[in-house]
Amino acid sequence: MKNPFKFGTIVEDEFFTDRVEEVAYIKQFIESENHLVLISPRRFGKSSVVKKALRESLRQSITLNLQNVTSEADLAAKLLREIYKIHPFERVRQFVMRFRVIPTLTTNPITGAIDLSFQPTENPNVLLEDVMELMDGISSPDNRLVVVLDEFQEIISLSSNLDKQLRAMMQSQKNINYILLGSQETMMTDIFEKKKSPFYHFGQLMRLKPIPRTDFKNYISTRLQNCIKNEVDTITNQILDFTHCHPYYTQQLAAQIWQICMLQPASDDIFFTAIQQIVEIHDLDYERLWVNFNKTDKSILIKLAKNLPIQGYEHKTSTTYSALKRLQKAGFVIYTTKFEIEDPFFCNWICKEID
Ligand SMILES: Nc1ncnc2c1ncn2[C@@H]1O[C@H](COP(=O)(O)OP(=O)(O)O)[C@@H](O)[C@H]1O
Ligand SMILES: [Mg+2]
Incomplete structure (x- = not known):
């Protein structure tokens, strides 16, 4: 029997609630x-919710995930590659012929990728400019891409001034809707809420919350019932x-x-055993993380x-505050209704291992 729960990648269909x-x-x-700006801590379901909305x-x-982009030229190349995936070659070719720098395109004969x-x-700027113009050109008011x-938020560290340049290019596009996702709350807020930022008030800010308890409870209990x-x-409540x-x-x-x-039905305390097993799997990672934190952290x-x-x-209050900000930026701490450790299993490990 297949596990009715899924974690890690984007969830769809029966795994989506x-x-x-x-x-x-x-x-x-x-x-x-x-345009829409969607913010939440990592693994809250941003990619999944956007994918579902787009499918429907x-x-x-x-x-495109900017975490996998290494430079401005790479950004231009990856955007163009994505366009090729959804548009007929011939149509895109008309635009590419006018590019100031012609890209090299290869197809993997086995995978077709x-x-x-x-x-x-x-001047990688011209590459991006040409690709951005193409994206707008292949879209139309009644078929907006x-x-x-x-x-x-990675845009800031990709190359200096890229945010300013990209914003200017987006400004001249007419037929595109952007959905910008980010998991670093502070950086995202700086980008979209600070007056000096080129992306100041670029789009509507939306924050994704945890999944409401009643709904998640229903989702879990129907799958664990058998x-x-x-x-x-009791176990569903313990999980949540x-x-x-x-x-x-x-x-x-x-x-x-x-x-x-399924495998150890005779286990005494299933809930406790599950936590113990997950914490054990990550024990070494947690230990490595721990030794690298400074004393305040x-x-x-x-x-x-x-x-x-x-x-x-x-x-001092300021020391505590800046440490909290640092931990939040690195993803170890999140703020929901209060500050909390992002990973409840790491939290459990700290309680047990550190006295
Ligand atoms: N709507 C949902 N219903 C059930 N589980 C979800 C849902 N959204 C996210 N998850 C869980 O969270 C994980 C991460 O989701 P993902 O969309 O990749 O988050 P993000 O893009 O915010 O990092 C999924 O693998 C799944 O386990
Ligand atoms: Mg994601």
């Missing part, structure tokens, strides 16, 4: 001429208390519990893990 309002909102939004809207779209690159140039740029039977309600409804960790823990039910993480007040006598 809730987000009804969000999907409707995104679908309605891309019908307008506006039947709009043509391309998606397209690889595309530009000759090194002193949706361009999804994931981990958009293997746990009379304890299903532990993960605070974080989409990824909830699916991970539920998947582990399901697996134990460690003390904050311990307090968060043990639910103690963060502000103690040993650090």
Whole structure:
């Protein structure tokens, strides 16, 4: 039997739950001429919710994760490669013929995958300009292309002034809807909310929350019902208390519990065993992470893990605050209704291992 829970990559179909309002909102939004900025911590379901909205809207779209882009020229090449995936060669060729630098295109004879690159140039800006113009040109007012740029905050570190240049190029496009996703709250807010930023008020900001408890409870209990039977309600509540409804960790823990039910049905405390097994798998990673934190970070993480007040006598408020910001930026801490450790299993490890 197949595990009814899935964690890691984008979820669709039977693995996707809730987000009804969000999907409707995104679908309605891309019908307008506006752009959308979607922010949440990592693995909250941004990619999944956007994919579902795009599938339902039947709009043509391309998606690119800026974390996998290494330079401005690479950005231009990867955008163009995505265009080739959705558009007939002949149509794109008309535009590419007018490019100032002609790209090299190769097709893998076995997989059929397209690889595309530009000759090194002193001015990669023209590559991006030409590709951006092409994207607009192949779209039309009644067939607007949706361009999804994931981990958009990376634009800042890709090359200096790229944000300014990209914004100027987007300004002259007429037929594109952008959906910009980001998991680094502070950087994303700086990009879209700071007056000096070229992307100031570029689009509508939307924040994705954890999945509502009632819905997640229903999703989990119907899938665990057959293997746990009379304890299903208690275990589902234990899972959600532990993960605070974080989409990824909830699916991970539920998947582990399901697996134990299948393989070790005689286990005493299934919930506890599942947590122990997951923490054990990550023990070495957690230890490596831990030794690299400085003293302030460690003390904050311990307090968060043990639910103690963060502000103690040993650090100045400003020191605590900047450490929290740093930990948040690196993804170890998230802010939902309060600051908390992002990974509940790491949190469990800290409670147990660090005294
Ligand atoms: N709507 C959903 N229903 C159930 N699980 C979800 C949902 N959205 C996300 N998840 C869980 O979270 C994981 C990460 O989702 P993803 O869309 O990749 O997040 P992000 O793009 O924010 O990093 C998925 O693999 C899945 O386990
Ligand atoms: Mg994603």
